[in-house]
Amino acid sequence: MPTSRSRPRRVALPLAAAALLVPVATACTSSGSSGGSGGDQRLKVAMAFPPAQAMSPYGDDAVTLSRLAVVEGLTRLDRDGEAKPALAASWKRDGERAWEFTVREDAVFQDGTKLDAAAVARSLTAAQKASPKPRVLSDTTLTATAEGADTVRITTKEADPLLPQRLANPSLSVLSAAAYKGTGVNPAGHATGPFTLAEVNGAVSATLERNDAYWGDRAKAPGVDVRFVADGTARANALRTKDVDVAEYVPISQASLLGDGLVHAFPSARTNGLSLNTERGVFADPAMRAAAREAIDSKALVDGVYEGRADTAQGLLGPGVPWAADLRTAPTGRAKAAAPAEVAKTEQIVLATYTNRPELPEVATVVQQQLEKRGFTVKQVVRDYAQMEADALAGKYDAFIQARNTLLDTADPVSYLASDFTCDGSFNITQLCATPVDTAVDKAAALADTDARHRAEMTAEAAILGSDALVPLVHERFVQGYDDTRVRGVALDPMERTLITADTRVG
Numbered sequence: 001m002p003t004s005r006s007r008p009r010r011v012a013l014p015l016a017a018a019a020l021l022v023p024v025a026t027a028c029t030s031s032g033s034s035g036g037s038g039g040d041q042r043l044k045v046a047m048a049f050p051p052a053q054a055m056s057p058y059g060d061d062a063v064t065l066s067r068l069a070v071v072e073g074l075t076r077l078d079r080d081g082e083a084k085p086a087l088a089a090s091w092k093r094d095g096e097r098a099w100e101f102t103v104r105e106d107a108v109f110q111d112g113t114k115l116d117a118a119a120v121a122r123s124l125t126a127a128q129k130a131s132p133k134p135r136v137l138s139d140t141t142l143t144a145t146a147e148g149a150d151t152v153r154i155t156t157k158e159a160d161p162l163l164p165q166r167l168a169n170p171s172l173s174v175l176s177a178a179a180y181k182g183t184g185v186n187p188a189g190h191a192t193g194p195f196t197l198a199e200v201n202g203a204v205s206a207t208l209e210r211n212d213a214y215w216g217d218r219a220k221a222p223g224v225d226v227r228f229v230a231d232g233t234a235r236a237n238a239l240r241t242k243d244v245d246v247a248e249y250v251p252i253s254q255a256s257l258l259g260d261g262l263v264h265a266f267p268s269a270r271t272n273g274l275s276l277n278t279e280r281g282v283f284a285d286p287a288m289r290a291a292a293r294e295a296i297d298s299k300a301l302v303d304g305v306y307e308g309r310a311d312t313a314q315g316l317l318g319p320g321v322p323w324a325a326d327l328r329t330a331p332t333g334r335a336k337a338a339a340p341a342e343v344a345k346t347e348q349i350v351l352a353t354y355t356n357r358p359e360l361p362e363v364a365t366v367v368q369q370q371l372e373k374r375g376f377t378v379k380q381v382v383r384d385y386a387q388m389e390a391d392a393l394a395g396k397y398d399a400f401i402q403a404r405n406t407l408l409d410t411a412d413p414v415s416y417l418a419s420d421f422t423c424d425g426s427f428n429i430t431q432l433c434a435t436p437v438d439t440a441v442d443k444a445a446a447l448a449d450t451d452a453r454h455r456a457e458m459t460a461e462a463a464i465l466g467s468d469a470l471v472p473l474v475h476e477r478f479v480q481g482y483d484d485t486r487v488r489g490v491a492l493d494p495m496e497r498t499l500i501t502a503d504t505r506v507g
């Protein structure tokens with residue numbers, strides 16, 4: 001059972017009321033220059049999620065910046081989730097808690113200043129001190145110091161075998177000194193990626209220009225015009241009419257209408273789940289959480305909402321984490337479900353979800369029907385995600401339906417387990433605080449051997465499922481939209497960190 005314990009709350013930073021206009025150094029970018037091979041046409045992209053935190057690198061906006069090829073970290077992840085060189089040319093471990101990273105010599109920031117070890121240490125230190133703390137740091141504490149111009153020494157409070165993977169997280173991107181002037185952190189014009197964030201028009205649009213001083217392959221498109229379109233049907237229509245070249249997260253309902261030439265589906269590590277508030281309200285009672293879990297019919301959601309383009313819920317980790325099924329064990333410590341007559345006596349519960357993923361409101365309607373059939377009285381709240389995140393993290397809803405990539409933080413689910421389900425987790429929508437869960441997650445995080453860590457992670461999964469803090473609903477398959485006869489180089493990334501790359505172009 002959860003125990004009462006104070007923990008920090010993650011609060012969304014407010015969006016700037018006015019548009020953010022950032023001059024771009026002309027030495028680094030050019031909107032009118034040729035795109036090289038592949039033509040000189042600017043890319044037009046429809047993104048599902050508008051900025052929720054004024055493009056802060058410490059929240060989900062960092063993923064948007066990564067998907068648009070604006071920011072980079074010391075490392076990057078390959079398709080198997082292994083760390084590869086990025087802004088660090090190489091690294092080595094020095095004992096249990098220390099690592100040394102050699103910074104590449106040929107990289108400069110988009111504002112013209114040179115990348116060096118001091119800049120890396122400054123960025124990592126700022127992320128560690130940020131409040132709220134980035135999710136990727138919810139289960140570790142790091143200290144970064146520059147040793148000379150090109151060597152960064154990073155030590156962790158506890159042994160962290162996943163540090164190279166962790167440093168690929170978009171929230172640990174490296175920015176120039178100018179990004180930290182004034183209040184907040186401003187990545188516009190101060191990152192290292194192939195595209196520079198030149199202008200942000202609130203929650204409406206953004207403009208990217210090619211970074212001609214990029215250390216890697218020069219971007220083939222001269223720039224990217226981004227529109228933030230929360231409505232999934234509107235994104236699909238924009239793709240259909242060629243108003244945009246790339247539309248992320250095409251709704252399932254639109255996939256068959258668009259046709260195979262415009263729709264590209266691929267496996268994901270995303271689990272859609274029903275987070276139940278374990279701290280207050282009806283679902284503070286484990287018996288009521290168990291009753292909610294018994295009410296859910298995953299197959300009905302797969303068949304009715306996702307038209308077969310999803311997988312039935314297997315646990316926290318679905319088919320996108322291929323090793324999980326063979327290591328899964330039965331949930332531990334589950335309470336007996338309350339009888340329907342007892343459920344019917346409870347007060348009304350608030351079930352919330354967001355519009356940015358078009359299937360979720362429909363999922364909420366079906367889940368509401370399933371819960372009401374069990375005896376619950378349910379009120380729905382459905383809004384844009386940016387308007388809901390702070391309330392969800394503060395525990396203001398009884399139940400919250402969310403789609404969560406379980407490998408997003410470190411390409412290993414231990415970070416997801418820590419941030420979402422431990423007492424001090426920075427993304428703990430369920431408000432869960434249970435000693436068996438914390439113990440199991442801590443054990444997994446300390447293991448360097450991959451197979452042993454995976455087994456420990458599945459023990460942690462069994463403890464979390466046993467608490468019924470989260471009821472898995474379905475495992476998604478991603479659907480991205482672009483015309484494969486005219487748009488090249490779009491990244492189909494199961495970990496959702498990459499969409500637009502230096503190679504993405506029209507023609």
